[in-house]
Each structure stands twice: as C-alpha cells, then as structure tokens.
Amino acid sequence: MTRLSERYSILFVEEPKDPDEAHPQGHVKQVKINDHLTVFTPYIPWHNWPTMCSQYVPLLKKHVDAIEASAFWFYSPYYVHLLKSFNPGKVIYDCMDEHSAFKNASPNLPAYERQLLGRAEVVFTGGRSLYEAKRDLHNNVHCFPSSVDSEHFEKAMDAATEVPEDLQEVKRPVVGYYGVIDERIDMDLLAKTAQLLPDVSLIMIGPFAKIDKKEAAKADNIHYLGKKDYALLPGYLKGMDVAMMPFALNESTRYISPTKTLEYMAALKPIVSTPVRDVVREYKGTVAIEDNATSFAEAIRAYLQETEEQKQSRKKLQAEKIKANSWNKTVEEMERLAFKDQGKGNSQSSPSKRSVPMD
Known part of the structure; x- marks a missing residue:
C-alpha cells in the first residue's frame, strides 16, 4: 500500500480493537503514513461480522469522498458486508490466507468468501497453494507469492543498526523467529529442539494469538520477547545467528506462503523451516527444510558451523532469490492487473459474472 500511495490516495482500515480507557467506544485512531496513505483503527466492541461491518459504514462515508469512483481492496472476506451499503468502482480481493482454516474462524466464512468472489473483478493470492485453491472459483485469479521490502531488511547487515537491548542480554548463539505465535507454531518441535540444543538460545518474537x-x-533456552515494531525487526535479525520457521503441519499452515522467508533471506540469514508446502516449492535449495526435531536441530547446528565457503555460496543463492522477488515488481504487476487493464475487453481481465446474494 505504501508503494501504491505514490499514485493513489489510500485509506487503510484495520480490524477493530476493543475500547479501553485511552480509546473509548467509537474512537478512531488515525496514523498518517504519508500524504496519501492514512491508517484508521476503530475501537468498537465485538459483535457478529455483519453488525461490525455496519459500524464501518459511517466511518467510510465520512472520510471517502467518492465511493463509486473508489476501489475497495479486501484482505479478508469478513468485510464483504460493506458491499451491502456501498457500490465501489472496483472490488479487489487480495487473498493472503485461508482464513477459514484458522482457529476460531467463523463457520460462515466460506459463504462470506463466495459473496466476495462474486463481487470481485480481480483476485490475488499470496502463494501457489492458495492460487490452486481459488483458481477455479473465479475467472480472474493471479498468483503473487511473497515479496520483500529488501531495503528495510538489509539494514540487518548495516554496521549502524543496533541489536535491541533485550536480545543483547540473551546468550549466544541465537536462533530466532518473529511473527504471530498461534496454532501455526509447532510447540512440540520447538521444545524438543531446545532440548537437543541446550547451548543455543531460541528466540520467539511476536504476540500470542488464539492460544x-x-x-x-x-x-x-527458549525466550519469548513479545511483539516488536516493524521498524525494529532488522535489529532483531542482526542479532540472530540463524532464522527459523518452526511451523506445524496442519490445516492452518496448508496454504501459507510465509513473507518472513524472504525477509530473513534479505538479511542473508541461514534459514531452517519445517516442510510447509509453499516453502518447499519456492525455496528448496535456499532454506534447510526439516520435518522433525532431530533433523531441525541438526540443520541449525550445521549452519552454526558453516565454513566461509559454504556461507558465501548460500548468500549468493539468497541474493539471487531476493532480486527476483522485490515488492516494486509485484506492485507494478498488481496495479496493471487491478487498474490498467480494465476496459480492454479480453477474457483475462474481465470481472466475474457470478451473482451471489448478500445474505
């Protein structure tokens, strides 16, 4: 969205948060990222999704001047109910996850997604497995595996970047993960890896969710450091000797294409992952992929003992992968598909003709 804001005015509306003393019910936190990109966070008590969406209506009416000339860019089907109140000029569905596979997902979510697919003119998916799951549900689906803001994460290699104090206090060597800590993390593997590597510190950075x-x-030797700002992540990466992705293999990880893979790679960190399908297909050869705690620990140990020749060979492969997956290239192609091909009348860029009732 930051890159698109160079050419479009963007209002990014986040999921609601529960009201508190500092943010009473109805309060909307506004953060201006730049002259054309503003992030809104509404503080609304929880209701069912149709009711929640209705509370977004006055917010959008107040802050968006020309709804019918605007594009609604959906990251989640939960917000499809907004389309009962608005008729935007374009509807885009950017499917980054299989939300229905997540813990505590609404049983109505598949129906919400069908409604959104019926209104969307173009669908993007954040990985090959998601693409394969959605390509027969709409006639204009495009796959965009994870991209990376390489300039940001390359700061991990900058001498001026400081390792945060809480990580400096942890005994080296350090193997780290950052991201949401939820049902997608294989806690059993993490515990066994810690047992197999008693001299290695395993760092988990991020908020707990749904567990x-x-x-x-x-x-x-397992340390939970909590949620960290995006701006600080290069510093934490700098303090890691190895980066890890200890994902469980379950329904919630079946369709994921972890963005952090390329973020770790942009910092030229050795990476060990469990065999998440899209990681295997996209990064085999540049990521050590292991399916049990013993081999996971062995791969970490091998990276900690890399020779200089092995290190340079790995970094070369990672740099080539990063070069091919920049956000600039991804956004340019998304923009073309979403906005610049409209009206050309070819079957590849025509909107879906399905009509789905908005129950």
Missing part, C-alpha cells in the same frame, strides 16, 4: 501462553513450549 494461551500456557500452551507455549518452555525451556531455559
């Missing part, structure tokens, strides 16, 4: 902290893997 209780009591369910988290525990060991003297």
Whole structure:
C-alpha cells in the first residue's frame, strides 16, 4: 500500500480493537503514513461480522469522498458486508490466507468468501497453494507469492543498526523467529529442539494469538520477547545467528506462503523451516527444510558451523532469490492487473459474472 500511495490516495482500515480507557467506544485512531496513505483503527466492541461491518459504514462515508469512483481492496472476506451499503468502482480481493482454516474462524466464512468472489473483478493470492485453491472459483485469479521490502531488511547487515537491548542480554548463539505465535507454531518441535540444543538460545518474537501462553513450549533456552515494531525487526535479525520457521503441519499452515522467508533471506540469514508446502516449492535449495526435531536441530547446528565457503555460496543463492522477488515488481504487476487493464475487453481481465446474494 505504501508503494501504491505514490499514485493513489489510500485509506487503510484495520480490524477493530476493543475500547479501553485511552480509546473509548467509537474512537478512531488515525496514523498518517504519508500524504496519501492514512491508517484508521476503530475501537468498537465485538459483535457478529455483519453488525461490525455496519459500524464501518459511517466511518467510510465520512472520510471517502467518492465511493463509486473508489476501489475497495479486501484482505479478508469478513468485510464483504460493506458491499451491502456501498457500490465501489472496483472490488479487489487480495487473498493472503485461508482464513477459514484458522482457529476460531467463523463457520460462515466460506459463504462470506463466495459473496466476495462474486463481487470481485480481480483476485490475488499470496502463494501457489492458495492460487490452486481459488483458481477455479473465479475467472480472474493471479498468483503473487511473497515479496520483500529488501531495503528495510538489509539494514540487518548495516554496521549502524543496533541489536535491541533485550536480545543483547540473551546468550549466544541465537536462533530466532518473529511473527504471530498461534496454532501455526509447532510447540512440540520447538521444545524438543531446545532440548537437543541446550547451548543455543531460541528466540520467539511476536504476540500470542488464539492460544494461551500456557500452551507455549518452555525451556531455559527458549525466550519469548513479545511483539516488536516493524521498524525494529532488522535489529532483531542482526542479532540472530540463524532464522527459523518452526511451523506445524496442519490445516492452518496448508496454504501459507510465509513473507518472513524472504525477509530473513534479505538479511542473508541461514534459514531452517519445517516442510510447509509453499516453502518447499519456492525455496528448496535456499532454506534447510526439516520435518522433525532431530533433523531441525541438526540443520541449525550445521549452519552454526558453516565454513566461509559454504556461507558465501548460500548468500549468493539468497541474493539471487531476493532480486527476483522485490515488492516494486509485484506492485507494478498488481496495479496493471487491478487498474490498467480494465476496459480492454479480453477474457483475462474481465470481472466475474457470478451473482451471489448478500445474505
């Protein structure tokens, strides 16, 4: 969205947060990213999704001057109910996850997605597995595996970038993960890896979601550092000797294409992952892919003992992969498909003709 804001005015509306003393019900936090990109966070008590969406209507009417000339860019089917109140000039569905596979997902979510697919003119998917799941549900689906803001994460290699204090206090060597800590993390693998590598510190950075902290893997050498700002991530990456993706293999990870793979890679960090399908298909050869705690720990140990020749060979492969997956290239192609091909009348860029009732 930051790149698109160079050419379009964008209002990015986040999921609602529960009201609190600092943010009473109805408050909308506004953060101006640049002259053409503003992020709104509404503070609304939880209701069902149709009711939640109705509370977004006055917000959008107040801040968007020309709805019918605007594009609605959806990241989640939950917000399809907005289309009962608005008729935007264009509807785009950017499917980054199979939300229905997540823990505590609404049983109505598949129906919401069908409604959104019926209104969308173009659908983007954030990985090959998602593309394969959606390509027969709409006639204009395009696959965009993860891209990376390489300039941001390359700061991990900058001498001026400081390793945050809480990570400096952790015993080296450090193997780290950042991202949401939820049902997608294989806690059993994490605990066993910690046991197999007692001299290595395993760092988990990110907020807990949908699971209780009591369910988290525990060991003297596992450290949970909490949620960190995006701007600080290069500093945390700089302090890692190896980056890891200890994902469980379950329904919630079946369609994921983790963006952090390329972020780790932009910092030229060695990476160990479990065999998530899209990671295997996109990054085999540049990521060590292991399916059990023993081999996961062995791969970490091997990276910690890399020779200089092995290190340079790995970094060369990673740099080539990064060069082919920049956000600039991805956004340019998305913009062409979403906006610049409209009206050409070819079957590849025509909107879906399905009519789906908005129940």
